[in-house]
Amino acid sequence: MRKFVEETHAQFTRWMLHLRREPFSLAFNLLNPVILLVFMGSAFQGMARSSLGSDYRGYLLPGILALTAFGNSMAGGIPLLFDRENGSLMRLMSAPISRASIILSRFLAVNVSTMLQSLLILVLGIAFGVRIATGIGGVLALLGVGLLLGFGITAISLMLAFRFENHGDFFAVIGLTSLPLTFLSSAFVPIESLPAWMRAVALINPMTYAIDAMRALILTGWNPQALGTMAAVLVLFDAAMLWLGSRVIGRHLA
Amino acid sequence: MSAPLVRIDGLKKSFGDVVALAGISLQAHAGKIFGLLGPNGAGKSTTVKILAGLIVADSGSVEIAGRDVFKEPAAARAAIGYVPQEVTVDPYLTAREHLDFYASLYHLPETVRETRIREALALVGLVGQEQRRARRLSGGTKKKLDLACGLLHRPPVILLDEPSLGLDVQVRHDVWNHVLELKRQGAAIFLCTNYMDEAERLCDEIAIIDRGGIVAEGAPEELKGRLNRDIVAVEVAGSNHHHADSAAALERALADLPVVREARREGTRLKVYVEGRETALPLIVETAARAGISVQSITYSRPGLDEVFLHYAGRAFSEGATNGA
Ligand SMILES: Nc1ncnc2c1ncn2[C@@H]1O[C@H](COP(=O)(O)OP(=O)(O)O)[C@@H](O)[C@H]1O
Ligand SMILES: [Mg+2]
Numbered sequence: 377m378r379k380f381v382e383e384t385h386a387q388f389t390r391w392m393l394h395l396r397r398e399p400f401s402l403a404f405n406l407l408n409p410v411i412l413l414v415f416m417g418s419a420f421q422g423m424a425r426s427s428l429g430s431d432y433r434g435y436l437l438p439g440i441l442a443l444t445a446f447g448n449s450m451a452g453g454i455p456l457l458f459d460r461e462n463g464s465l466m467r468l469m470s471a472p473i474s475r476a477s478i479i480l481s482r483f484l485a486v487n488v489s490t491m492l493q494s495l496l497i498l499v500l501g502i503a504f505g506v507r508i509a510t511g512i513g514g515v516l517a518l519l520g521v522g523l524l525l526g527f528g529i530t531a532i533s534l535m536l537a538f539r540f541e542n543h544g545d546f547f548a549v550i551g552l553t554s555l556p557l558t559f560l561s562s563a564f565v566p567i568e569s570l571p572a573w574m575r576a577v578a579l580i581n582p583m584t585y586a587i588d589a590m591r592a593l594i595l596t597g598w599n600p601q602a603l604g605t606m607a608a609v610l611v612l613f614d615a616a617m618l619w620l621g622s623r624v625i626g627r628h629l630a
Numbered sequence: 631m632s633a634p635l636v637r638i639d640g641l642k643k644s645f646g647d648v649v650a651l652a653g654i655s656l657q658a659h660a661g662k663i664f665g666l667l668g669p670n671g672a673g674k675s676t677t678v679k680i681l682a683g684l685i686v687a688d689s690g691s692v693e694i695a696g697r698d699v700f701k702e703p704a705a706a707r708a709a710i711g712y713v714p715q716e717v718t719v720d721p722y723l724t725a726r727e728h729l730d731f732y733a734s735l736y737h738l739p740e741t742v743r744e745t746r747i748r749e750a751l752a753l754v755g756l757v758g759q760e761q762r763r764a765r766r767l768s769g770g771t772k773k774k775l776d777l778a779c780g781l782l783h784r785p786p787v788i789l790l791d792e793p794s795l796g797l798d799v800q801v802r803h804d805v806w807n808h809v810l811e812l813k814r815q816g817a818a819i820f821l822c823t824n825y826m827d828e829a830e831r832l833c834d835e836i837a838i839i840d841r842g843g844i845v846a847e848g849a850p851e852e853l854k855g856r857l858n859r860d861i862v863a864v865e866v867a868g869s870n871h872h873h874a875d876s877a878a879a880l881e882r883a884l885a886d887l888p889v890v891r892e893a894r895r896e897g898t899r900l901k902v903y904v905e906g907r908e909t910a911l912p913l914i915v916e917t918a919a920r921a922g923i924s925v926q927s928i929t930y931s932r933p934g935l936d937e938v939f940l941h942y943a944g945r946a947f948s949e950g951a952t953n954g955a
Contacts, residue, residue: 386731387735390723390727390731393722393723393727397763464720467714468735469684470684470710471732473735
């Protein structure tokens with residue numbers, strides 16, 4: 377156990393050094409969220425105020441937080457794929473270390489990074505005048521919801537890192553999923569106003585549940601029903617993805 | 631001799647219908663450098679990856695320090711330091727951070743950690759560069775850092791896959807000296823290479839591998855001696871249009887000599903493989919004189935590993951292995 381902790385810690389430290397020394401990859405993930413928050417927020421401010429009866433930036437912020445968590449988690453497997461491509465992973469595996477430490481260290485690092493990015497977006501939102509109805513406790517809850525969404529997506533991404541053979545394909549998948557899935561959720565407009573097929577996708581999209589709960593936390597207050605639904609759906613989603621991920625990855629890291 | 635630290639027995643591995651290893655058996659011992667010499671695609675990396683527990687073989691057995699690699703992978707892994715063919719340093723980390731990383735992965739106790747890291751830095755000549763990011767190190771220095779990372783835990787078995795591939799002369803010599811130092815410290819070194827000079831210079835024992843099979847095995851001198859043939863290179867003199875003909879004529883004349891095993895003509899040069907240097911040289915000179923062919927120069931040499939490969943594999947080393955792929 378002590379050995380497992382030391383192995384995981386060493387690899388986690390490596391990923392944290394990457395995070396510090398590779399600020400561009402962070403900026404890359406934050407690009408879409410910030411554009412949405414700043415520009416879309418301004419563009420629709422007036423229109424939305426009359427129809428939604430609330431500040432549109434506050435309305436948008438949950439979707440943007442979900443997009444941030446989704447994008448960062450979905451990209452989380454890429455460094456592992458790089459390690460596979462250049463032989464580093466093979467080398468790591470020649471050491472007598474627990475295979476789980478390889479996955480766990482990356483998993484932790486991705487989610488720490490998601491949390492930092494979400495915090496940055498929240499601060500930016502607040503700087504633009506968004507008021508969080510649930511206060512400081514709500515900020516923590518928002519980060520928690522982001523993580524709960526991120527866990528399952530990270531599991532998918534780590535799994536993909538072992539299924540894809542080159543990182544170009546991986547980037548394509550991220551590009552093709554992040555923004556579309558955000559639109560196919562309750563991120564920008566109430567789910568009832570979506571066309572039927574979009575509504576159907578939105579209803580099976582875990583982002584929708586994260587967003588609904590976050591929206592309640594920001595706009596109205598502690599809403600047990602939204603929080604309960606979100607927790608039930610996301611815990612189920614995470615459990616399913618972690619189970620699937622560990623099976624797929626287990627086969628590759630034997 | 632003591633029990634081998636690496637024991638490979640009847641090892642087979644195919645990738646789809648490419649046979650990478652057709653059933654090889656090898657042994658490597660403590661304090662010795664064992665060289666697996668072969669052209670690209672011969673099966674060297676596959677062998678070493680199986681030793682490192684990274685690929686599962688189709689059949690055969692592999693033991694490292696007495697532990698079965700397939701049945702006790704963790705114990706076998708603890709006994710090896712594997713430095714792959716590709717440079718695997720992380721561009722974002724400093725040299726020092728790499729060593730810290732591996733020191734933790736191998737659970738070096740706090741008491742020896744610092745000394746080992748310093749020793750490793752010194753061994754590969756990285757002192758003073760430990761705070762530089764690997765991204766900014768030269769190709770040769772990256773490779774040395776890679777080596778240092780694989781040695782930190784002082785493994786009894788060191789697996790080196792083409793350690794001097796693509797390095798310039800100075801760095802190659804540095805790497806060779808490190809490898810010799812490791813041997814002096816008592817490790818069993820299993821070295822894959824496709825450089826004949828590297829094999830000759832470093833290895834106590836060589837196995838020549840071609841298309842997944844071992845074609846010859848022994849100490850370098852022994853392998854060359856076993857060929858029982860020396861090389862006499864004859865340069866024919868003459869005017870431009872005639873000298874190629876002269877070389878051909880000499881080749882024909884020499885073919886009848888009992889000491890001559892084989893002759894190969896390259897333009898005006900004739901490479902004659904002979905048995906027994908003392909008698910062969912005068913005989914060749916005499917034969918040339920009798921045929922009226924004037925010889926510009928004649929040199930004698932012992933065969934190199936390239937001749938050994940040619941003899942056992944039936945083709946030149948540089949032709950490479952296609953392995954049916
Ligand atoms: N993962 C793999 N998939 C398919 N073929 C492979 C794989 N690894 C090696 N090979 C094939 O096996 C043969 C031996 O390769 P390798 O052991 O890398 O040779 P060497 O290291 O001597 O150059 C080659 O024909 C190579 O193409
Ligand atoms: Mg190779």
